[in-house]
Amino acid sequence: ECDADPFTTADGSTVADGIIATNFLPFGTKVRIPELFGDKVFVVHDRMNARYWYRIDIWMNNKKAMRQFGIHRNVKVEIVQMGDGKTQWAKRAEELRLARLEKAKVVSRLADVKKK
Numbered sequence: 001e002c003d004a005d006p007f008t009t010a011d012g013s014t015v016a017d018g019i020i021a022t023n024f025l026p027f028g029t030k031v032r033i034p035e036l037f038g039d040k041v042f043v044v045h046d047r048m049n050a051r052y053w054y055r056i057d058i059w060m061n062n063k064k065a066m067r068q069f070g071i072h073r074n075v076k077v078e079i080v081q082m083g084d085g086k087t088q089w090a091k092r093a094e095e096l097r098l099a100r101l102e103k104a105k106v107v108s109r110l111a112d113v114k115k116k
Helices: 063-069 088-115
Strands: 019-022 030-032 041-046 056-058 078-081
Touching: none
Parallel strands: 019 041
Antiparallel strands: 019 056, 030 041, 030 078
16 A cells, blocks of 8 residues: 555556565466465455565455464465566556547448448
8 A cells, every 4th residue: 555545556456355466476467375375366466665576465355354364474376377467557548449449440431331
């Protein structure tokens, strides 16, 4: 949390169960932490202070549960799938750009049909 909106992650996602923050993996990377969470898959959507490049922060919506969970050291992390590193903002912008291009193609085709 580094600004006035603690519910928006560094890549533009809204916080939710299964989101983690880390600096050593690209956005979108899916990981498991089997020693602590079994087969549950987490996705990198947030970043941490640069001095914590080797840590993972797991988002929890309950402060009591978070405090009880505490800090765990030297835990094995399995990479399920590497992310593309794109932020959610960049992905949304690309989707909008493609939608506009598709709309422009439709309008162009309609104009061609009207000319005939």
